[in-house]
Amino acid sequence: MHTKQTVRYICEHYQSGNHYYYKQELITHDTWQNPSSIQWSAKRPITSKTFRVKEKEGYKTITVKINKAPAEVLLFSKRKQSV
Numbered sequence: 001m002h003t004k005q006t007v008r009y010i011c012e013h014y015q016s017g018n019h020y021y022y023k024q025e026l027i028t029h030d031t032w033q034n035p036s037s038i039q040w041s042a043k044r045p046i047t048s049k050t051f052r053v054k055e056k057e058g059y060k061t062i063t064v065k066i067n068k069a070p071a072e073v074l075l076f077s078k079r080k081q082s083v
Contacts, residue, residue, distance in 0.1 A: 008060040009051050010043060015067060021051040
């Protein structure tokens with residue numbers, strides 16, 4: 001079980017208006033007494049409802065705005081293959 005100090009909730013907000021929600025936990029690869037072995041786990045997807053509930057409960061929440069350029073659409077023309 002993680003405490004408010006060992007877990008964080010992340011909201012990624014994209015220019016398109018999409019929101020993606022994640023949870024991260026502090027983990028160790030050795031012991032908690034070895035600070036160099038402590039790191040954040042991989043982001044695990046959660047629902048927006050979970051994010052809002054945890055935010056109200058006082059857990060650490062982070063909102064990140066992702067500013068990526070939209071994908072470029074490439075058009076390919078169909079060519080007839082000769083037999």
